Amino acid sequence: MDNTTDLWVRRFHPSPDAAARLLCLPHAGGSASYFFPVSRSLAPGVEVLAVQYPGRQDRRHEPCLDSVAAIADALVDVVTPYTDKPLTLFGHSMGASIAYELAVRLEKRGTTPAGVFVSGRRAPNAFRDERVHERDDAGLLAEIKRLNGTESQLLDDDEVLRMVLPAIRADYKAAETYRPTPGDSITAPVHALIGDSDPKATVDEASRWAEHTTGPFKLEVFPGGHFYLNQVVPQVLDRISAHIDSTLTPS
Template identity: 60%
Template sequence: MVTCSTKGSIVSANRVDENLWVRQFHPAPTAATRLVCLPHAGGSASYFFPVSKALAPGVDVLAVQYPGRQDRRHEACIDDIAELADAVTAELLPLADRPLVLFGHSMGASLAFEVGVRLEKEGIVPLALFASGRRAPSRHRVETVHLRSDDEIIAELKALSGTQSAVLADEEILRMVLPAIRSDYKAAETYRHTGGARLAAPIQAHFGVDDPRVSRDEAAAWADHTSGGFELASYPGGHFYLNEQAPRVIEAIARVTSTAVA
């Protein structure tokens, strides 16, 4: 997995029926399953290009593109998880003609859960939810990164290693990226699980053992949010353990998608 700037996409992608929210880097029209990937705070659909490449053509990978970045950089950001979940769900409903698997990293994991809740209310039960690098919705921390200065937010990004060093060193790109990052941090940090809702879909929680943003206990608490099965997987690394451990995570996804019947 790789990160990229919001200045412009480094890879080409098809839009599903000109859908602004969804990118297909390797369309797989005959695949039995669709994997929906939801990026981290400040992230973009391009982060999941390697996942799409690895799983195609067996899985149709749909990478969500939030407003306020890359080719959507002129659109207003959305700084509320519930509002984002409503918008993403509306775009996914027409694409639920095949079984869906949800994958979200960091903020994207919280969003994936809320999308899953909304899909299930519509009678669409995902094959699984992969919650990566994020504590369970019922576990709260007081976090105020979104209220910090630009320089402090940049320091946070460097500490988590979530953005390529070349991007962090480019003043022009940084000034373009920061509004989206601040908005996403606000969405993630102000998100509160309202309680009650549990998924029928099984949940897998994946995390890096050195991640300062999620402990083993906080990751394990995802089990409280499903009436289906639960698995917990840990990896060497910090918040962006995915960058080094992508093959193992992709293998876990492939095991789930292989259960779908064409």
């Protein structure tokens, strides 16, 4: 893998003998390190690849990308070398939109992901006119704290705040301005996971992910809000592991 790959994809627990891989795409304001516990839990049976978007942590001096399409376009070349083994995608919130668009691009190149897990995100065709990214800094921070997302206590530190706000704003712009390309869909199985009190995505909005795949679809609702998964990590990992196991078992 080249230096570009190393920038975008983090392997916290390299597992060269793993039979399958899981690519994790963070939420708005999130970073690859969010998925360190996932990598630790699934290795060495599954090799976890965590995406690091530009504009944060060790990539903070790079320009942020503020569209889902631009991120997916950049990722497809980086991710393709990892498709020599069954590759399942997992994205939370903005990451779910990117996972879907990445799957579209991979399939157009002839590679179908083993599965696509879309978490905490309404379907691409469930449009809301949201403009949080246009708010001032105080308004943007208020929304983040409302969702209890990116470590809220860190946002009380002015130095940290100056570092992370540009990336958060770019991510919100990407998420809020995202529109799917008419006619695009995938054939990979889609698993939608959602919290029952998520203000960003209702059960009805999440169920519409079924309209974006010709493959199997499953929706599962957990207790909790936008970051429901922080409280049900074992259950979410069980669902992912069971799916990956099913793709490796001869039919």
